């Protein structure tokens with residue numbers, strides 16, 4: 495297959511590019527700063543010569559968007575919104591204009607679209623979309639609006655020859671440097687990986703191999719369209735999530751942090767506490783119904799596997815990936 499990945503230079507794109515290329519597919523990445531073979535320039539906003547790569551491709555997987563690992567200032571939130579909505583609109587326009595449109599367009603979305611809740615898991619059919627939860631900071635609702643507008647931009651695109659799937663992905667855990675597993679592992683190994691604000695908030699996650707397998711599954715299943723949760727079936731409270739990560743690294747204890755301490759820590763690493771404090775309890779209803787079998791269902795087993803791989807052969811890191819992944 496020919497697979498085009500707009501925004502494919504970051505953490506998730508690196509995982510997909512590596513796996514799909516190894517499986518023998520032709521992968522083309524759209525980026526604002528091409529530096530390697532198979533990378534084509536675009537600006538993420540306007541149609542250009544890059545659209546020729548989409549015409550005649552089999553699959554488009556759009557990952558473009560300003561990193562969410564940043565302070566949620568009004569300017570950054572606006573950029574997070576615009577980069578996602580505009581890139582989705584222009585990818586839709588390229589597909590609509592193609593003489594030979596791709597069979598399927600997988601559009602990144604996020605598990606953050608669901609409400610901050612503890613009582614029950616969110617699947618696609620019964621899950622509660624966020625935005626109206628009482629007692630949470632107002633800007634958390636803006637993150638939900640970003641996700642909804644992002645999905646709406648794909649829904650509105652008129653691409654009758656192309657199946658559209660929105661990937662409501664949880665945190666993708668891979669042993670690569672600069673990704674979320676790397677950051678959490680770093681905290682755990684420093685002895686800082688304890689419960690945050692009590693640690694009752696749920697963490698949804700997906701192992702990188704299952705993420706790739708789910709993407710391949712969705713590419714192959716012509717009967718599946720619309721939003722699909724990409725999350726392991728076993729989300730768990732943050733305190734248990736970090737305890738298992740510490741155990742995988744052989745770190746006996748982790749200092750607990752209050753919400754206030756998390757705020758200071760997030761400020762120090764130029765990130766935002768929403769990423770730590772929002773309860774994301776998301777389960778893969780549609781994938782399981784469709785017969786997808788996860789290889790990593792429980793976090794402790796997944797964490798052991800990731801730590802083993804991280805400790806193994808030195809990883810090849812794409813130039814500049816850490817900077818892009820952390821938004822620095």
Ligand SMILES: NC(=O)c1ccc[n+]([C@@H]2O[C@H](COP(=O)([O-])OP(=O)(O)OC[C@H]3O[C@@H](n4cnc5c(N)ncnc54)[C@H](OP(=O)(O)O)[C@@H]3O)[C@@H](O)[C@H]2O)c1
Nearest residue numbers: 501503504505506525526538558559560561577663665666
């Ligand atoms: N990582 C996760 O666990 C996870 C989970 C759920 C959802 N997501 C979403 O999935 C997508 C990919 O995640 P990721 O972790 O790979 O993100 P990432 O490392 O930040 O990469 C995103 C890519 O988007 C491009 N980009 C950034 N700002 C842009 C802009 N203003 N206009 C156009 N393109 C821009 C960048 O490519 P260039 O600089 O090369 O142009 C960058 O490599 C993101 O939208 C993220 O929100 C990620």
